[in-house]
Amino acid sequence: MSGRTSRRARGRTGVLALRRAVHGEWTKLCTLPGQVWTLVGLPVAMAGLTALVAAAAEPGQQGTLAPTAVTLSGVYLAQTVAALLGIGVVSGEYPRVIRLTLAASPRRDTVFLAKTALVVVTVLVAAAVAVPASLLVGRTALPGGVAQLPYSSHMLWRASTGTLVYLVLVALLGAGVALLLRHAASAAGTVMALLYGPYLVTLIVRMPVHALHRVQKISPMSAGLAVQTTTGSGTAPLAPWTGIAVLGAYAAGALLLGWAALRWRDA
Known part of the structure; x- marks a missing residue:
């Protein structure tokens, strides 16, 4: 009985510590x-x-135009902002302030969870505004001759929800890289290279279809x-949620490396 009570007490202490750490991260952000x-x-x-x-866009592009992708095309710029948010939450504390943070909250796992939770919540809220606004603006700006999916379409909802998840994962990727590199400019350059680099390579280097x-x-x-x-094959010959899983693997890998760096390297 005493062991169970002790575990509950430690659990409550851990939750309180996490709440304080999240509040501290939010205060620093504000x-x-x-x-x-x-x-x-x-x-x-x-x-x-x-x-x-x-x-x-032009109505004559109807055969090749993907209206839903066009109405969400702002993600190509928004992802840079999301990555910078994730990076900023982490990199602003290096190289000196992180020691004060770890002194106030010695458990590195708590600090890591607080930072990632702040990144998820803030980007999720911003993306929840950005995606509907992009849809509304894009559908209004598209020429009248371009057919669009109805708002009730499950494919439109999937594309919108997936774009929101995409932005959150990009922000987490940025946070993980920033934890690992501890420098805002280096982290930003690395994340931008991961996101835009392969696409630029496919534009510059001629390669067979299977390699592309x-x-x-x-x-x-x-x-x-x-x-x-x-419609069509989209940006990659993958099932929609399989593609999100690929990005999720990048974000998870970056967070794992960042967590390891925070736990064993940072003093």
Whole structure:
């Protein structure tokens, strides 16, 4: 009985410690105007780029145009903002402030969970505004001759929900890389290379179709954005949620390495 009571007490203590750590991370985020504006900028960036892309579409493209992907195309810019948010939550404390954080909350697992929880919640809220705004703006800006899926379509809901999940995973990828590298510029460069690098390679290097498909399947951006596919093959020859799983594997790997670095390297 005493052992069970002790475990419950430790569990309550752990939950309280996590709540305090999350509150501390939230306070730090709110005191950094740059981070707050970055958070606000995510829906603005996504809706703004979508409006430009949708307005440039032509009815004559009907055979090759994927209207749902166009109305969510702002994700290509919004993902950069999401990654910077994830990076900023972590990298702002290095190299000195992290010691104060660990002194206030010695359990590194608690600090790690608090940071990742803050990234998930803040980006989820911002993306929950960005995705519907992008859909509304994009569908309004598309030419009248372009057929669009009804709002009740399960494919439209899947593409929208998948885009929201995509942005959260990109932010977690940024947080994991930042924990590992401990430098904002290095982390940002690494994440941008992971996201945009394989796509740029496919544009520059001529390769057979099977090689192109292989690159698309392992690229976090091309694979992840396959969730937006409602017509044709989309950004990668993968099932929508399989593509999200590929991006999830990148994010999980980065978080695992970042957790290991925080646990055993950071003093």
